[in-house]
Amino acid sequence: MTKMIFGSLAFVSVVAMASSAMAATVVPTFTDEGIDNTGTSTYTRMYRADLTGLGLEAISEVVIKDSNSGVGGSTGIYSGFDLDAIFLDVDGSLATTTDRIVVDSFAFSAGTTRPGSYPPPSPSGGPTNGSSSATTVDEEWASLGDIDGIYFGSGSLTLGDGGSLTSSFNQKITIGSSLFLFAGEVSGSAGESLTGLVEVSDTPTSPLSPVPLPAGLPLMLTGLAGFGLLARRRKAD
Ligand SMILES: [Ca+2]
Ligand SMILES: [Ca+2]
Secondary structure, three states: OOOOOOOOOEEEEEEEEEOOOOOEEEOOOEEEEEEOOOOOOOOEEEEEEEOOOOOEEEEEEEEEEEOOOOOOEOOHHHEOOEEEEEEEEOOOOOOOOOOEEEOOEEEEEOOEOOOOOOOOOOOOOOOOOOEEEOOEEOHHHHOOOOOOOOOOOOOOEEOOEOOEEEEEEEEEEEOOOOOEEEEEEEOOOOOOOOEEOEEEOOOOOOOOOOOOOOOHHHHHHHHHHHHHHHHHHHHHO
């Protein structure tokens, strides 16, 4: 819960397929969309980045890193950036919700927690609010697809100082003519901001990224599929 004017900045990395084979890095511009009034939270400030025009073809994962400023947020389980929601949105409007594309899986690395009030463990069991361990998000508690963060309560994930969250999509999301990234922080302070760093790469960087199949495996799978077809044909005979 970032109560300070100079809160924790976070860096956002979007790892995506570039049109060229070379890895590239671009920085998106986040706009402050104000306190959200479409969800159930009354404290969450939403930030939006336009993902078109950046030379990307598709998005595979988004990485948010707490800036480890040591001054954002509160102490204990509320140290650092408090993420309420993260999702892609086709039309860029929060008012329309059916075009949101939520994340399929998360890889979490908790940052450090400051001494003081609210010592760990959190009600969700991990070192920070919304984590169930130092490497696991309590997805039910944090509900990162929904804007529903409760101040000093459920509905968000606190990263901890220097913590990071990798949000992955099972299938790369094609950007097309319109695609936006939304991220919300549980905070009512206008001093908060989200500094974006978008990394574009065709090389997986996260443990959750798809790992290329061993050379022999696709052949084996094709063979197995062939057996299945044969079996079905025989059955039909
Ligand atoms: Ca929308
Ligand atoms: Ca939430």
